[in-house]
Amino acid sequence: MSECILEMRNITKVFSGIKALNYVNLRVKRGEIHALCGENGAGKSTLMKVLSGVYPTGDYEGDIVFEDQVCQFKGIKESEKLGIVIIHQELALVPQLSIAENIFLGNEIGTYGVIDIDETIKQTDTLLEKVGLDEQPSTLITNIGVGKQQLVEIAKAITKNVKILILDEPTAALNESDSENLLQLLLEFKKQGITCIIISHKLNEVMAVSDAVTIIRDGKTIETLYAKNGELSETRIIKGMVGRSLDHRYPEYVPNIGEPYFEVRNWHVFHPTHTDRKILDDINLTIRRGEIVGIAGLMGSGRTELARSIFGKSYGTKITGQLIKAGQEIHLSNVKKAIDEGIAYATEDRKGNGLVLIESITENMSLASLKNCSRGTVIDENEEIKQAELYKDKMRIKSRDVFQEVESLSGGNQQKVVLAKWLLSQPDVLFLDEPTRGIDVGAKYDIYLIIQEMARAGKAVCIISSELPEILGMCDRIYTMNEGRITSETLRGEATQETLMENMTNKVGV
Ligand SMILES: Nc1ncnc2c1ncn2[C@@H]1O[C@H](COP(=O)(O)OP(=O)(O)O)[C@@H](O)[C@H]1O
Ligand SMILES: [Mg+2]
Incomplete structure (x- = not known):
């Protein structure tokens, strides 16, 4: 048995004339956690779809060698049979079915077409314990969060006698503690001898768990770095990904801040259906011309609801308070009016x-x-x-x-x-909700430059972000929110990750 469990040799894949993969090579050792890094569009997902038979033999050039055998998969069933299991970027669970039904979908336990419910539940229980998910097998997928859904996908994967588990950006949509759980689980699998290929843009995670990192840029393999050789560093990975050194993650920038331009005063918003539940409580906020203001807060703190309630009342009910633009009160009763008034809201949910x-x-x-x-x-x-x-x-x-x-x-x-x-749309006021979520460092840098260009043009910009380094790196002034209230306001240079975090969990308002 060779040290390499998998070798992909000279893989080339073309989409309508464009080479998404151009002689890519990948060698993965048995039992390691191997990360694939590269900018958006580099070809990472495509490479994994070739490996798992989503793109069947004949659809690409090159060889897949798995456990010393050249493989030609006609579809994912064939790769799964050998123990190659992929969890895609977009989860593939059925929301209206239970956890147990999802895990055994297409693979039902039973005889003569009759499903053995007791056995299904029993096996699901064991699997859920293995992945550390504390839920009933009968719970519907729609009732659990993305972090838990991810664990259900993994539970489903390990029913298939998995030898290589492939995770395509598994933590992109997860909060910090769910991500941490998932990474711990991968380390646990490693102890059991399961090989893992993980695609992630979160370089701190990559650094924390990987034994090896292969970098792909523009459909080509750049290099593979090994932890045991001391080759892994964020700077080196970034350089490989973007093909240039980014000395600073945030572009240098001298702001030119003018008078207050957009103001929210005494803003109260109630839940759209549970109309007695207050979601936003007396929000007061100002953005000046040429200023980049940040809103930091944990999930559920009300940041997105705030932006959406301002943007043509696209969230909430019983909304009271004032919106002032350039000294004039404006009334944004619907999205069209908001756009006409020069307000823009770039949503965090770009697909939806x-x-x-x-x-x-x-x-x-x-x-x-x-x-x-x-x-x-x-x-x-x-x-x-x-x-x-x-x-x-x-x-x-x-x-x-x-x-x-x-x-x-x-x-x-x-x-x-x-x-x-x-x-x-040439807006005057921009709300950008998680503008760089799930995207790579090179593309982030481009987006930061654009945001700064907008501020330089005198627009009032508000960034909502869960990444504190991004808030600290980009914003001239920072508000924190917790449970529907603004809990602090600090100037650039005064805030640190620790003080922000404290204020994001602090119940006292300013
Ligand atoms: N189904 C498709 N049709 C056409 N082009 C595609 C398709 N899937 C991916 N591509 C292109 O192939 C390249 C690699 O994409 P992908 O593998 O998704 O990148 P990554 O996962 O590294 O972000 C991109 O230029 C993308 O636009
Ligand atoms: Mg991808």
Whole structure:
């Protein structure tokens, strides 16, 4: 038995003329945790889809050698049979079925077509214990959070006698403690001899658990680094990913802050359906011209609800309080009014609310600004295309052209399209909700530059982010929120991660 459990040799995969993978090589040793790093669109997911038979033999060039055998998978069933199991970026559970039903879906326990419910429950219990999930087998998927759903996917994977577990950005949507649990579980699996390939942009996690890191850039293997040789460092990984050194994660920038421009006064909001539940309690907030203001808070603190309630009352009921722009009170009773008043809200949920996935980059970008590229009611398509091309270049969006459907873009590039859409609407006030969630360091840097450019142009910018380093690195002034209230306000330079965290969990308002 060789030391290498898996070798992928000279893998080349083409999508309609574009080489997503170009002679990629990957060697994974038995029992190790092997991370794949690379910018959005580098080809990581595609490589793992080749490995697991999502793209079957004949669809790509090159060889997959698993346990010294050349494999030609016709579909994922065949790779699973050998113990190669992939958990995709988008979870594939059925929300209306129970945990147990999901785990054994397509693999039911029973005889003569009759499902053995007792045995199913018993086995589910054992599996849930193994992955450390404290839930009943009968609980519906829709009633548990993403972190727990991820564990159900893993429980499902280990029913399949897994030898290589592949996780494609498993922690992108998880909070810190769920991520921590998941990583602990991977270390546990490692002890049991399971090999793991993990794709992640969170370099601190990669550093914490990986034995080896392979870096992919533009569909090519750059290098593999080994922890035991002391080769793993964030700086080295970043350099490999982006092809240049980023000395600073946040671009150097001297703000030019003007007078107060957008104000929220005595803002109260109630839950849309449980109308006696107060969600936001007496929020007061100011953003100046040219200022980048941050809102830090834990999940559920009310940050997104605040932005959405301001943005044309798209969240909440019984909303009271005032919105002031340039000294004038404005009334934003719906989203159209908000857009007309120059307010933009780039949503954290880009797939759900931010984009029309089956439409092109051009069409998505012009969605919020049709009046700028139309004469009367006719859309000037040339103008629309010209603008899309300008922003594609400016934001370094990786795509074939501006006619590509956004569905086939990687996450970071989708996020850039969302931002371009709002920039094109020429807003005065921007709320950016988790603008860099799930995207890589290179693309983050591009987005930071764009945010700073907007502030430099005198716009009032508000960033909502769960990443405290990002808030500290980007914002001139920082508010913290907890349980629907603003709990602190600090200037750049005065705040630290510790003080912010303290105020994010502090119940006393300012
Ligand atoms: N189904 C598809 N059709 C067309 N292009 C695709 C498809 N899937 C991926 N691509 C392209 O292949 C490249 C690699 O994508 P992907 O493997 O998803 O990157 P990563 O996972 O590293 O972010 C990107 O340029 C992406 O746009
Ligand atoms: Mg991917």
